[in-house]
Amino acid sequence: MNKDHVKGTMDDTVGRAKRQIGEWTGDSDKQAEGTVQQVKGKVEKISGDVKDAFRNTTDSSRPPARAEDDIDNDRTGTTGHRR
Numbered sequence: 001m002n003k004d005h006v007k008g009t010m011d012d013t014v015g016r017a018k019r020q021i022g023e024w025t026g027d028s029d030k031q032a033e034g035t036v037q038q039v040k041g042k043v044e045k046i047s048g049d050v051k052d053a054f055r056n057t058t059d060s061s062r063p064p065a066r067a068e069d070d071i072d073n074d075r076t077g078t079t080g081h082r083r
Contacts, residue, residue: 004048012041 019034021027 002048002051004044004051008041008044008046008048010041011037011044015039015041 015034015037017034018037019031022030022032022034
């Protein structure tokens with residue numbers, strides 16, 4: 001989870017509340033404001049999903065870390081463990 005997810009969740013929740021209050025009170029401007037804020041929150045959440053997916057893809061494309069023994073073996077040309 002990143003900051004886009006958090007911000008998106010907040011905007012979605014606040015927008016939903018504004019929209020609902022607008023419906024209860026008959027305030028169409030408040031309803032519209034809430035709907036816009038809800039959509040903004042959903043877009044932010046999607047943006048966070050894309051960033052997470054990209055981060056996970058780039059992390060998995062890196063070669064795995066090598067063990068210290070393997071590095072020492074490459075330097076000395078020997079096999080086995082250090083003593």
